[in-house]
């Protein structure tokens with residue numbers, strides 16, 4: 001992406017650190033976002049996602065590091081003058097203002113005329129399917145509707161950067177998918193840059209141009225969803241994103257010595273490694289390389305696939321097999337893993 | 351079933367308590383204030399033999415009651431307003447900031463409340479004099495403000511604590527000026543607390559006797575000092591009843607007004623459903 005010369009990313013965070021008393025919530029986080037990019041901060045609860053978002057919004061001052069937006073230093077600028085808008089996890093709607101007035105709040109602060117404000121608000125009410133609720137107070141709305149009001153309120157100021165803090169976490173599964181699709185479509189259409197925080201890997205994979213995987217206040221891996229999923233660099237990343245089979249092994253000249261015997265993989269490391277492959281990459285039946293066999297210990301039908309746990313060479317291996325075939329506990333099972341599906345990961349980030 | 355009976359029982363007890371504590375004294379005060387001076391109300395008459403507003407008229411004409419009313423009913427709102435204003439910064443700190451020693455400070459500020467009123471009044475009056483407060487109206491006003499600050503701080507701290515940080519942040523995030531942030535994120539939550547603090551100080555100031563008596567005697571009168579003057583040496587029950595009603599009726603009306611204010615839709619203090 002980066003071109004030669006004086007290229008500066010739209011949003012650039014450099015070595016951001018945040019300390020609360022003795023606790024270091026962020027330990028030197030650096031990342032960039034291009035204009036119009038959809039970046040997701042993914043990580044377990046407590047890893048520092050909200051802290052980082054609050055720093056970008058201006059509610060918190062980092063204890064160290066630099067932050068620029070469009071090339072300008074962001075840190076001395078108070079939140080009310082930053083070109084960003086936050087969509088709060090708690091919605092943070094103004095409880096005594098109607099839906100319409102909530103959405104109109106931002107544009108009014110910007111000093112737009114009444115007709116301009118009304119036009120903007122009406123457009124957003126229509127886009128978010130909130131027309132019927134414009135006069136209601138937030139308390140009278142369902143969680144999904146409040147969520148959409150929060151989104152509309154943030155977008156109403158026409159920000160260059162929208163910060164989402166787990167915006168879907170309070171919605172039920174169906175609504176979550178629907179609002180997720182709406183957010184992405186809207187982002188593409190309006191063209192704002194999105195910094196999106198979630199602890200839900202499925203959300204991150206579905207939405208993002210790029211994922212930043214945050215753990216314990218550091219970015220463990222950064223990359224496109226497919227790279228993060230298929231080429232996790234650490235045990236944590238492999239485990240956090242989807243299910244993974246992780247086993248100790250020794251790599252030598254492209255061959256892997258594992259508890260299952262020799263395997264062929266795509267890993268490049270040598271020495272003691274952790275091998276990793278995704279459960280859905282296993283195929284039933286033996287093959288020329290990477291054939292394994294074991295005894296089914298349990299299986300669960302999941303609709304689109306069947307989750308099968310197999311005891312093989314003293315290890316528990318997880319397979320996700322398509323189709324409706326039934327696997328009874330105690331049944332012998334042979335399967336293979338394509339070499340391209342086997343990678344190696346580091347045990348810790350370094 | 352039994353729950354319903356229990357509920358009825360509770361309501362019945364409540365009504366009985368109300369009757370004994372509120373309505374009976376109130377009715378008695380009204381009856382006593384309307385005893386005509388010409389005929390005394392004595393045993394075994396169940397009701398005064400002759401009712402009139404004569405006592406009210408006499409009190410109004412011959413005592414300093416009009417001045418006392420003016421004093422009391424101007425002191426109370428001014429004291430209430432000043433107290434609420436002066437309490438706000440401390441209440442903000444208690445409700446919204448974290449600082450070392452906060453817990454201790456919150457307890458210390460309530461300590462003055464355990465002092466008996468007269469003890470405070472006697473020595474507070476001497477401090478006022480030493481500070482050069484010879485004008486009695488401002489001295490009593492100042493005294494009331496100082497005396498009732500703890501109440502206002504306590505009430506407003508709770509209100510400030512209910513202001514949601516995320517809503518404050520949201521307002522700033524959307525470009526609001528400090529005044530707009532106050533209006534949209536603070537005021538709706540603080541409003542009941544402001545009214546409550548105002549009303550509590552208003553009523554306390556109105557009913558305050560000790561300081562007003564010590565500082566004001568002999569000739570600066572408030573409604574309570576007049577009332578007490580009818581209770582001691584020259585005890586005249588009908589006259590005391592008149593003054594008592596003048597003191598109490600506005601308070602009761604204010605209370606009802608506050609009740610209504612607090613009940614009126616205040617979504618800011620109601621937690622959202624899902």
Ligand SMILES: Nc1ncnc2c1ncn2[C@@H]1O[C@H](COP(=O)(O)OP(=O)(O)O)[C@@H](O)[C@H]1O
Nearest residue numbers: 020023025043044045046047048049050051052
């Ligand atoms: N104001 C604060 N004071 C002390 N610790 C804090 C504060 N805010 C957050 N933390 C701590 O920092 C860590 C990261 O918090 P947060 O950014 O909210 O995590 P996430 O959003 O990823 O769940 C947590 O361990 C949390 O307890």
Ligand SMILES: [Mg+2]
Nearest residue numbers: 049050051166
């Ligand atoms: Mg969070």
